[in-house]
Amino acid sequence: MKKLAGKIAVVTGASRGIGKGVALELGAAGATVYVTARSVVEGDSPYPGTVGATAAEVTELGGRGIAIQCDHSDDASIIALFERVKREQGGIDILVNNVFTAPEQRILDGGGFWEYPIGIWDELIHVGCRSHYVASHEAVPMMIEKKDGLIVNISSFAGAAYAFNLAYGVGKAAVDRMAKDMAWELRDYGITCVSMWPGWVRTERLLEREKEGAIPVSTKNGESPRFTGRGVVAIATDPNRMERSGKVQIVHEIAREYGFTDVDGRQPGSLGEQMGLG
Secondary structure: OOOOOOOEEEEEOOOOHHHHHHHHHHHHOOOEEEEEEOOOOOOOOOOOOOHHHHHHHHHHOOOEEEEEEOOOOOHHHHHHHHHHHHHHHOOOOEEEEOOOOOOOOOHHHOOOHHHOOOHHHHHHHHHHHHHHHHHHHHHHHHHHHHOOEEEEEEOOHHHOOOOOOHHHHHHHHHHHHHHHHHHHHOOOOOEEEEEEEOOOEOOHHHHHHHHOOOOOOOOOOOEOHHHHHHHHHHHHOOOOHHHHOOOEEEHHHHHHHHOOOOOOOOOOOOHHHHOOOO
């Protein structure tokens, strides 16, 4: 039997990138995975991927993928998502808060916060921070009924060190703090809450920027999106996972602890090593 057979998961922002990688690994472990994002038609985004395509791959890998179009900037859409999960499944076991919106202005290009429109703050904090709070708010009562559950907030090293843009870093630091404080408030309910830091991930967006010559370092030593997914599965299947609750989990470090590899059989090194900086 697959390790997560019978488990119900929601992965937000899973039409592509890290969210897709997490959804696929949860599916490969046997879970039923609700895949959410706005993209339902190929071409809606400049990058490939839709919720339907991800859900189909989840099913092909041995799980059950369910595609849900959801605008995570809209509370009502998030609430409706979890009402549907409760109606169809009776509860939820795993929530992966991954959804993120990248503003039209290219924050990777650098520059001081005063040089960007004030609205950059709202774009980066609303979806990618506040939406995680709303999703967790709706999922947790179902987990409390079971006295069991796992919430993973996908964050980054920007929560601790400067990267890209002031608002981006504030959002990631908030996501880390959210996991820490949720863990404290849920400590008596058997619900594990962690923040997870992937490394240099070869997402569709990053690969496209590399082709454009817009990033200064190669992605060749980076991680696939599924590497983060394997980290989520490792924690989800760990009977002692509550010991990790409230803490940041760095993907390349837990790969060594749990003994999993990336899809190419490698265990990528630190972020600096992946970027050729150390």
